[in-house]
Amino acid sequence: MIRLHHVAQSRSFRTMWLLEEMGSDYEIRAWSFFDGSMRSPEFLAMSPAGRVPALEIDGRRLFESGAIAQYLCETRPQAGLAPMPGEAERAQFLEWLHFAETIGNLLANLTQHHIVLRDPAMRSETVMRLEARRLEKCLGAIEAAVAGREYLLSRGFSAADIAVAYGMIIGQRFVRLEKFPAVMAYFGRLRARDAYRAAEAKDGEAQIYKQDFYPPPQT
Numbered sequence: 001m002i003r004l005h006h007v008a009q010s011r012s013f014r015t016m017w018l019l020e021e022m023g024s025d026y027e028i029r030a031w032s033f034f035d036g037s038m039r040s041p042e043f044l045a046m047s048p049a050g051r052v053p054a055l056e057i058d059g060r061r062l063f064e065s066g067a068i069a070q071y072l073c074e075t076r077p078q079a080g081l082a083p084m085p086g087e088a089e090r091a092q093f094l095e096w097l098h099f100a101e102t103i104g105n106l107l108a109n110l111t112q113h114h115i116v117l118r119d120p121a122m123r124s125e126t127v128m129r130l131e132a133r134r135l136e137k138c139l140g141a142i143e144a145a146v147a148g149r150e151y152l153l154s155r156g157f158s159a160a161d162i163a164v165a166y167g168m169i170i171g172q173r174f175v176r177l178e179k180f181p182a183v184m185a186y187f188g189r190l191r192a193r194d195a196y197r198a199a200e201a202k203d204g205e206a207q208i209y210k211q212d213f214y215p216p217p218q219t
């Protein structure tokens with residue numbers, strides 16, 4: 001039995017999409033950020049910082065989306081979604097898989113300051129502008145990597161694409177992707193995948209992002 005602990009529009013989408021790519025049978029346990037349930041002993045036993053994703057699999061409990069992706073790819077190598085240790089492009093695979101969390105942290109800060117902090121006195125316009133610029137830097141790195149190639153690795157689609165794509169899925173709410181034509185084309189290819197569409201259909205009702213775009217404050 002595989003059970004994914006999930007919140008709509010969150011990083012657990014990465015795990016859901018990867019499970020779909022693998023053709024895995026899994027169930028979804030949906031949680032909410034807003035009802036305190038992710039601070040319950042039951043949830044904290046799965047994810048000690050109270051974060052999603054968490055995954056119950058092979059008799060274990062795993063948290064951290066990057067670790068989950070690595071575990072899934074290494075225990076299910078037949079899916080062909082990662083170069084294994086010793087294979088070509090393994091180092092690049094790890095770089096992108098973990099770079100995805102450089103982006104993830106920027107998205108978390110932008111989300112805090114644009115959406116989660118309700119009292120305007122707690123929000124920082126400086127953080128909003130700075131983190132949007134830092135997100136653009138990251139998108140620029142992806143732009144350079146996918147210009148002239150279909151996916152991040154020359155061997156083809158991998159779990160690293162899934163991890164990094166979260167930077168576009170949520171990033172497009174804070175930064176105009178039109179500035180990055182190769183990223184736009186790459187994101188289009190990713191969204192056209194059957195597994196992406198299957199995961200999107202299961203993601204659940206929007207909890208966090210209700211606007212398509214949250215503009216950075218003007219200076």
Ligand SMILES: N[C@@H](CCC(=O)N[C@@H](CS)C(=O)NCC(=O)O)C(=O)O
Nearest residue numbers: 010011050051052053064065066101
């Ligand atoms: N590095 C972790 C980050 C997990 C994370 O922060 N998830 C967010 C949702 S995208 C969360 O659960 N936040 C709840 C909270 O901060 O209390 C991962 O990649 O799994």
